[in-house]
Amino acid sequence: AKVKLCSKEACTNQAVKGGVCTRHGPKIIVLKQCSVEGCANQVKHGGLCRKHCGKYICSGEGCTNQALKGGVCRRHGAKMRLCTTEGCTKLAVKGGVCWRHGAKKNHNLCSADGCTKAVVKGGVCIKHGAKAKRCSKEGCTRQAQGGGVCVTHGAKRTLCKIEGCGNRVVKGGVCIRHGAKVKLCSKEACTNQAVKGGVCTRHGPKIIVLKQCSVEGCANQVKHGGLCRKHCGKYICSGEGCTNQALKGGVCRRHGAKMRLCTTEGCTKLAVKGGVCWRHGAKKNHNLCSADGCTKAVVKGGVCIKHGAKAKRCSKEGCTRQAQGGGVCVTHGAKRTLCKIEGCGNRVVKGGVCIRHGAKVKLCS
Structure with a gap:
């Protein structure tokens, strides 16, 4: 399915509303709060929330509570x-x-024997065969959230209803910082967020060891049939015994696929943009910070962190670290992506592996 792109010249972001992306048009809507004193619910009608503007309002003098029985609220005699x-x-x-x-x-529960999960489709939960709608973006396997796409490809996140807060809703219309309660680890004295089985990553859930591609010399993660994405693509080279991906004419580069090379004399690398490779001047198509002379990538609102973009902070009280996943930093429960080599607990640096297992880092000049 084709995704509609922003109509702004040279912009490749997905159009959200009015034919433009969030950067070039639609503004974030700040939700108004109910006018009843002490109520933080979202306004539904006439300055009141659903609770305070129901069909039946309490007949008690000056009372805006919903009538429950006999035309009055519980406070006035219902x-x-x-x-x-x-x-x-x-x-x-x-x-x-x-x-x-x-x-x-x-709840309608899954019909699978002994399963207590809610039905998604066809009388069963996702675990027992219900197919969830996937993101319509080509190659993306994430679950669609809104508009047929996942959050990464343009689905709007539901934001905390507290005015000026840009955090994601966790429970009850608010984020963790503004009162949403999350389940904590059941281990005594541990305040980390529970991930699975009632415990945090430190006290329980096992680390999944990712399998490597079965092609000799390839360290990529398995995607399908024992092969990585590179070696199990739609088109495999027709050369005898070759498992490389076909690039052109049904064959890989090794078996005759002619590719456009870098125009720099003596360079045999593939041209990426403007007839040259990355090393000889091809520029990456990043959205750069709008601050004069700044070449850093945009984080939010057209600027980088240095020039005003606010990075999401850990929701743990008193913590100023940047949130990595689930609204928290690594110290307070965010999962680290670990090296895919079996038995290695180091953090990934590049290409799915740590420095010890082959990730190349730029050294001091």
Whole structure:
């Protein structure tokens, strides 16, 4: 499926609204809060949230609460059925009890034997065969979030409803910083976020060791059938016994595919842009910072971090480190991408491996 691009000249970002991308047009909408004192819910109608502008408003003088029974709210006399558990003053939801004391939510559960996950499609959950809609961007396997694409390719994230906050919603319309509660590690005295099985990465979840491509000498990660993306592409070289990807005419470069080479005398590398290779002047098509004379990549709002773009900070109180994943820094639970060599716990530097296993880094001149 074709993705509509921004109509601004030379811009390759995805169009979001009005034919342009977020950088060249649509503004972020700041959600208004309910006008009722102490209420932080989003406005739905007439300056009030859904809770305070329902069909039935309490008839009590000056009261804006929703009428529950007899034209009044609970505060002004509406009698509601309470939880039957001794000492509990919460409202009964189902079976005479509140959520805390056993009221079960009426979810459609997966039909697979012993599975308690919610149905996604065809009576089963994703684990047992329900196919989730994938991002329409070619080559992307992430789940579509909105508009047929994933967040990386243009789906809008739901932002925290607190005015001026650009963090992503976690629960109840707010981010972790503004009150969304997350499940913490069950290990005693540990304050890290639980990832799987009720524990954080430090106290439990196993690191998945990525398999290597079966082609001799190739250290790339397996994608399909024991081969990496490079060696299991749609088109494999027709040369006898060759597993390289076909580039042109059904063959790889080794078996005769003619490719455009760099025009610099004596250079045998492939031309990338403008007839030259990266080494001899081909420029990468990055969106650069709009600050005069700055060549750094844009982070947010057309500028780099040095010239005003605010990087997302760790949501842990008192922490000023940059958030890496899940709204937190590495120290507070963000997963590190580890070297794909089996048994190695070092962090990836380049090409899926650490420095010890072959990642090349630029040395001091």
